[in-house]
Amino acid sequence: MAIIITVVVLLLIVSGVQILKIAELRAISQGEKIYEVSEKEGKSQAILMLVFLVAFMGFFVWQIASWGGLLLPVSASEHGVGLDNLMNVTLFMIIPVFIITHILLFWFAFKYAYSSKRKAVYFAHSNKLELIWTVVPSLALTVLILYGLSNWNTIMKPINQEEEHVLIELVGQQFSWGARYAGEDGKLGRADVNYIEGVNFMGVDASDENSNDDVVVKGEFHIPVNVPVQFVMRSIDIIHSAYMPHFRAQMNCVPGLKTQFNFTPTITTKEMKEITQNDEFEYVLLCNKICGAAHYNMQMNIVVDSKEDYEKWLAEQKTFAE
């Protein structure tokens, strides 16, 4: 195999050199300056510019048509709806900019190809034009920044501890996830890598009273619909990132640090199966920060239940003390 490829490559190079030489010699014998771009050649490049514009825009539309349906389904969390709107507004601004500037670019490239009959226009500056394209983007950006930041502040607002909510700790490790529920007392027991031993993979401190009613699960965790969920993220080894795309939620899990994210799920797994018309559909938590060889397989299923189902499920789980 290697020999065949070497021979083929060598032959290609040799014939390439010969062809180039012949082409150049011919051009020289006809008195052309071969590095100069002839008008005819320029015109054909100009036409290709136009062809490319059409093909590129066609490719863009084709992608939307054929892959638009593969994107994430409707947001399954409360803040996600606002975030999707923000995304739509942003796309609504940038796609026209993308299309219009490309049409201008390639149209000019086509129209103003070299012609010896024409003179280029000496047009070096115009304060008015430059002012326009400083001010207009600034205005558009002001809108985007304000709208974006109002969303950001909503998402980052800490949960009101008085109101009903579920407190869950997500712990990342190479290459799996664990979840710990605060239990009846609503408090998570102390945890530290020094307590890790055997089945206690999260390092929960058994001597802390708050730990006793904590519930630790692996493989899958449940959350109730329409109840705010407060996540506390932790990692015991490498930086991981808890990414829950359907809920438009992501937060890094950093060793030695506790991070937080909260959202309110609005669509149960069952409902989402109907929405996506996919019986197999599952919400998923995946790792989104490079964390080692099996990074690509670090996942945990999320099940959004009705409140009753959720409580029933939680009651079936063993507490830490058990």
Next chain:
Amino acid sequence: MSTHHHHHEDFLFKYIFSTDHKMISKQFLITGFLMGFIGMVMSTLFRLQLGWPGESFWLVDALMGSWAEDGVMAPDKYLSLVTMHGTIMVFFLLTAGLSGTFSNLLIPLQIGARDMASGFLNMLSYWFFFVSSVIMLISLGVEGGAASAGWTIYPPLSALPQAIPGSGLGMTLWLVSMAIFIVSSLLGSLNYIVTILNLRTKGMSMTRLPLTIWAFLLTAIIGVLSFPVLLSAALLLVFDRSFGTSFFLSDIYIGGQVLEHSGGSPILFEHLFWFLGHPEVYIVLLPALGITSEIISTMSRKPIFGYRAMIGSMLAIAFLSFIVWGHHMFVTGMNPFLGAVFTFTTLLIAIPSAVKVFNYLTTLWKGNIVYSPAALFSIGLVSTFISGGVTGLVLGDSALDINVHDTYFVVGHFHIVMGLSAIFGMFAGVYHWFPKLFGRMMNNKLGNVHFWITIVSAYGVFFPMHFLGLAGVPRRYYTNSNFPLFDNMVDINELVSTFAIIAAVGQLLFMFNFIYSALRGPKAPMNPWRANSLEWTAPVEHIHGNWYGDIPEVHRWAYDYSKVDESGEYIGGEDFIPQTVPLAENEHDGGGH
């Protein structure tokens, strides 16, 4: 005997330990391209895995040996490839290769200097770069494999060999290589700045400098201010890895035991890294923008539109680049207020970028565009700068970033806006200044074909990635097949990989053209593109000191193309007026309006 000896010495100092900026430029170019070629082959290998996960490939088997049993690469070696691809492309090809080549070639020639401020430092700069390249390549072959923690080498992954084998000797060599690389870059930048500020020829005021020089100047300033910070971060990492300190490490349980490290913060590393890392994006991008500003003006036979606005926008970009690094860290649990500040500063960059794009468009408008391959690639750059730039508005927005952070949306975005734009700028530069580099011309027809293959396949590779990202596909996954969620992404990945292979094969055409033309191409005339700037007044053959006789004086800016008098005839009878031509009576200088 003695003549032979003399000849030998000549060779050594002319080609190897040369202090001549033109030779050093060629050294940077060739080393950079070789590294770039290796980086490209790596990308082809991992695209094979991503397009057809788990399938055996002869090429993978042949190139990766024990890293890929039966032609299927191991998951951690996939990460090695990704890491090294990123490192090589960002630093070795697009930082040293691009800046090193064109800053060295063009700064003395375009400002009218005999050579760099210090030829010796300049030579050192290249040789440090060379040594760091060699070490980086050696690291590919060591036990445990090359660095595998991503090009951003976040600890603890990069600090602990227990976490991934590549974080052993491979990572050590990566750090050594980068430390040397940083020294090389600093030596180069020092030289560029001082040369531009102090060695301009008579009449070459700052507002008569070609935009290339402005771009190189700002790039060098950014480099001098940001690379030392990366060095300081890398040193802390070295101490954590090898000497038992805990700057970045804390509370870690790995391999069945608790590590002794306590009190450190990985987030600190991210701050230090991105304080370099973000300016680095502009270190890569600005030279490309400078090169294309020059080429677009020359080849459309029109002055660059808004020369001062172009400088102003580069200054704004350079300044902003230092206060936006936090947008890489929106989901690290940073203070939400800080997140808001970084969103604000980040989105501001869109304004100078928009100014640049519209100025390019206006320059083309009513021009008379000569389609050399350089002109094609320059127009390609404008396109990629737009298509990659607009998605920056999504990623720079802290709220939107939550759901696309570290997905393929990011990969698509930065490959187009930074990778493609910079490499298009580099190709444009090579085609345009090849006659200055090698005294010969490249073949235009092959260049045209190369451009079309490249732009079509590059968009074919990176555009679909936005869709993957919006579907939630994370980057740096060895395969997506473990998630039912991503089952219907197979087609997209196959398409992307197919285009990646086409793109790679297309570059062979460039390599062929490059080597053939350097050796056998037709001899170049002094000013083949009929351009204004000073380098085209220098003799084609390389002489020490650049000009026979006195250095030419400069009387006008570099963009007097198609300038006509009241009767509508070209001033001077040609559609270009070199910078050395004195201003006519009552003629205004374009730069100093």
Next chain:
Amino acid sequence: MTTITVDNINSRAELKRKTAKPLLWIGIMSIVMFFGGWTSAVIVSKGSISDWLSIHLPNAFYVSSVIIVLSSIFFHLGYLAIKKDQKKTLFIFVLLTLLSGFGFVISQYLGWKTLYENGIVATGSSSTNASSYLYLITFFHVLHLLAGLISLIVVSVKSKKERYSSSNFLGVELSLIYWHFLGALWIYLFIFLKYIA
């Protein structure tokens, strides 16, 4: 190779005169950024650690500060002397500077020794971030100072040979700028380590 007319820019001395100082200044800027990276790292680390251990700087570091200020004064006096063409005076002052430079290094070493004897170590399990930073920053300052010492040795040899004069003292000036910078850098680091870290 064809001969080239030698004009101003082509002469090496002229080139050096024009570019040596800016090269040095920009180099100094990058060293500032290097230490700036570390001192900001200290601030970030301190902010994220609840039990940040403040370390009492050893007395030797106070002595070092005095020495380095003195050395800068010596060197500056030497510089003023050569401007007036007093070649012997220059040599004496450069020698004094060099000696105090070595004194600074010794004093720093004594400082580290005191720290070490008080159980404050740079690495390992009994080290803290505060102690690691302290050693690292002071140590890298000394590393940069070594380059300054080498330049001082060169300058002292050359001044002994009376190579400098009132019309040719660029080498002295370059070495002086760098030495002043090292002094200023140390004072900054000292204040930073004492009051902020």
